Structure formats: C-alpha cells, structure tokens
Amino acid sequence: MISLLPLLLLLLLLPTALPFVLPPAQYLPTPTPIFLTCTTDTDSPNDSPSTPSNNSGLRLNKCFKRTHSRRSADLLISSNRVLVNGLPPNGAGHRVQPTDTVTLDNIVYNFNEFNEEFNSDQRQSYLYIKYYKPIGTICTTDTNIKGNVITALQSSNLKIDSRIYPIGRLDKDTTGLILLTNDGRIPNSVLRYSSKKDKVYIVTVNRYIEEEDLIQLSSGVIITTIAQRDNVKKELTAATKECYVERVGSRKFMIVLNEGRNRQIRKMCEALDYRVDALERTEFMGINLEGLDYGEWEYCTESEIEILKASLN
Template identity: 40%
Template sequence: MHTPEEHISLNKYISSTGFCSRREADKLIEQGRVSINGKTVKTGARVKDHDSVAIDGEPVKGSKKARPVYIVLNKPVGVTSTTDPKDKTNIIYFLDYPKRIFPIGRLDKDSDGLILLTNDGDIVNKILRASNNHEKEYIVSVNKPITPEFVTSMSNGIPMLGTVTNKCYVKQEGNKRFRIILTQGLNRQIRRMCEYLGYDVMKLTRVRVMNIKLEDLPSGKWRYLTNPEIDKLNDLVATSTKTEVAPTTSTARKKESKPKPASTETKRPQHTPSKKKSSFKEFRNNNRKK
C-alpha cells in the first residue's frame, strides 16, 4: 500500500483504510482514542509502513481497505449526525449497520431528511471540500406567511457568522413553506437566515444532496445507492480536490450556483437494521413503525 518507511499523516492513513473520513479521524485523534505502536498520539502524528495503528485499542489494518458502502438514510428528528459513542442518539447507533460507516457532513438534530453514509473516506473529503459547490436541497416550513421580500432577501444573501451567505435558489411553495438550494454548509445556515428576517423554522427537511434524492423513502428507513447513482456521484466529484480540513462556518464562497435538475434513479429495496442496540432502541423503534 505504501513504499517502505514512507511517512504519511495519521488522519490520511486512517481514511485510506475506509475506517472513516479525515475529519472524523482528526476528532478521534483529538479525543485520545488513537495509538501508534501502543502509544496514544496527538494531531499531526505520522505513520510509517510497519507501524501498528489502533483506535480504541482495536487495530486498524491498512492492507484490507473496506469495500465501499453507500447508503442514503431518511434521518428522523432527534438523531444526531455524529459517530461520537458518548452520544446515545448518534446516527451510528440508530442505523446499527454491521460495517463501520460514517455520515457525509451533518444534518441538525432537529432537522430531518436525506443524509449519506459511507466507508469511502476519499469521496467524503471531496464532497466536503468548500470549493466544490455541491448542491443540497431543502423544504422548509416557517411560523408565519412568506412575503416576496423574504424570498428576495433569502435569495440574495443574509449576513451571518461574519460573512454574507451566497446567492441561492429560493422558491415559495405554500403560504408558510419554501424550497431552497444551497451550496454552502454554514452552521445552522437556513435557520440563521430565517431568524435574521424574523422567521422561526418549524420544520426543515433535506430532500436532495447532489444527484441523490430522498423521494418516498420513509422516515427512519435507509437504502443502498443504486449503481447509476454511485456512478453519477463519482462523476460530479471527479474534479474535486481532496482535503484534510472540512469547510468551516466562517468560510464564504465566491461562486454563485444555479439549481440543476437531479437525475431520477431506480432505488433498491429498503433495508431495516436487524439488530437493536443501546438505550436509544426505543426511540429508534418508534421511528421505524412510521
């Protein structure tokens, strides 16, 4: 996999095994859960060809990269898009998938809808890169009637977190509901944008990420991406540059984007986890009955 005595960054090494993304690897290192040759290491550590890397005491074998798994989940409200084992509402406990996978990006605990999970660290790095301008589409319900001024302001950019949001596509779809397509990933961006204009978000559902659509996937259920979806996804990120640092909430992008229609693909049959886990099982089971 690597030439003899080649030194590579620890987070890159962990990502290359398919265990998690570089950003998740950085978190594991910061939490003191990663060791090299039995010694806990800090951020910035490097790995040699014959070093033994372990996470929570379990060896990570770089010679056996996990087979890529690509999953789309309709995340219910109340599930946290983190892999932190201390958080019993985390998405990994909820999904209970038999292989190690991790979410691509985040979806707020009080939001629902489409979130992708995978064990392909490379594609995660490409999708999360700030300059890639990959589209994410949401349906949002607010607490009072939407005005033309609201739509115009949301479309043209809102001051927040020391910057101004990029221009984006916004379309009113009801008295108190609108559709928005973003290419940014600022912290709680839509909620902050609405709040700036005097609106409270009552419901926020992500319905698309790039070419992957939520469509009629029930809340709490998941499915594998189809081969055409995976091929298209790889095409969309083919020119993306991998990065060790995910986008920050203070990074403003210069490019503007226009909405593009996503292709419709045939879905595989839905799957439900077969195994229950942790004190979170009651919440998880309630969602599965919907």
C-alpha cells in the same frame, strides 16, 4: 397282541436321528441384531437435515425498490402476494438468486432489472448508504452518544462490519437525506466537491412568509456563522450567496444552496425575524429521498455511487 418290535427299533435309532432333527447350538447361525430407532414427538420420518442459511443473493424486498418503498414491499411479502418460484418466501429477508422467478400478484418481475443490485460496488467492497434521518438523530459515529446515527441504522437492520462515516452533517432537529459510507476517501472529497453542487431543503417557518422576504433570502442575507478548519474555529460575518428560493406554502418554501455554512438556513430566517419550525433536506448532489420513508435507509444505486466517486477526480 400288538408287536413291540417296531417300537423297540425306534428307541434304538432315536439318539442318532436327533442331530438331523435339532442341530446342536454350535451349528445354529449367529443371530443378527436388530436396532430400533426411537423418535420424539417432534420428530417426523420425513425430516431432513436443515439447509444452511444462504447469505448470498438479494433480499426479496429489494426486488421492489424501483416500484415500492421498503415498508410497502414488506407488507406485500407478509400478505403472501409475493411468491418465489411459486412458493411463499421466508419473510422479507428471504434472499433470491438471478435464476429465481419472483412474482407479485402472479405477475413475473424481470430479474434482469435487479442485476445492478447484485453487481453494485457496495456488495463487493464499500458501502454507500442514503438515510432518511429523523428528527433527534445526531450525525456522529460515537456510539456512546444517545441518538447517534450508527445505532439508529443498526436498529433498522443495517449490518455494519466496518466503520462508516456520514458525508456532511445535519443538525439534530433537521430531517432528511444524509449519506454515509465506509469508503474513507469519499467524505472530505465530497464536501469539497459539493460546494459547487445543489443542496435542496424544504423550510417551514412560524408565520406567513412575505414575498419581499423570499426575494431577500434569494439575494443574500448577512449572517454570522462559525467556520472550522483544521480544528480551528473562526467567526465569519458575511452575506450568503445568491440562491434559488420558491414558495411552496403560506409558511413553507424551498431553498437550493450551493454553500454550506453552519446552521445557515436557520440564521438566514432569524435575520428576517422568522423562526424555523421544520427543516428537511430532500436532495444532495442530485441524490434524493425517492423510495425512502421517514427513518429508513437504502443502498445507493450505481448511478448515485458514480456521483459520489466523481468527487475523487
């Protein structure tokens, strides 16, 4: 017969042994909550906060100003031939710093050449712009007028924070170089100063230009124009000043003027029974259209700004 004594002893001791086997609830440690982060399908565990956009530095396509037109530079960038620090940029508007390495077809561009752009006046205070005016654009700052030059520039990605003024004017049907600035001192002083400076035009007429007519244009032609001063218009009939004229085609010639009478070239041609089919200004005060395509704008270089500022002296 199995002894029941050990079993009885176990039953007697069990109530005192349970606290050591299973502590009461108040003795258990407080559970630590666990938080789970849920992500959407667009999230990634490697996502990091986006870097704020950097508006400082130089636009990447400006790095090729001396060697390519803006359109050509944009094509180079979009075709991934241009790298910044070995990586593809974020488009032509990507901004670079002097410490960045810019390469084209793995050839490094020397950033010292771009210091002029970083340090130029227009990035510190004033804007000085040259624009290849297309036909139909009007040299007015009134944005209510259709085809005004301000709206045309804004549509070409020029950010204008202050009022800018054209330096001189070109007719609606005349194309070529027009200068603009928000430096209010410049326009009037340049117009006074530029009366002694060359303005170069390429003129296309409706028929073959006779040699004697080229000589006549160079010597001077009597025309009637409207002069305006202090908002008072006055008719002026007088011969044009002597100027340089050179044939560049059967119906095309170059003319260099240092005066600026209203619609002067058109009236000179009309006086000799020619009709102007196309008129383009290619140079003004030594500033030209180099590097610009039709309808494009560019900041003036430091040397070009100095030409404009010389009119203030």
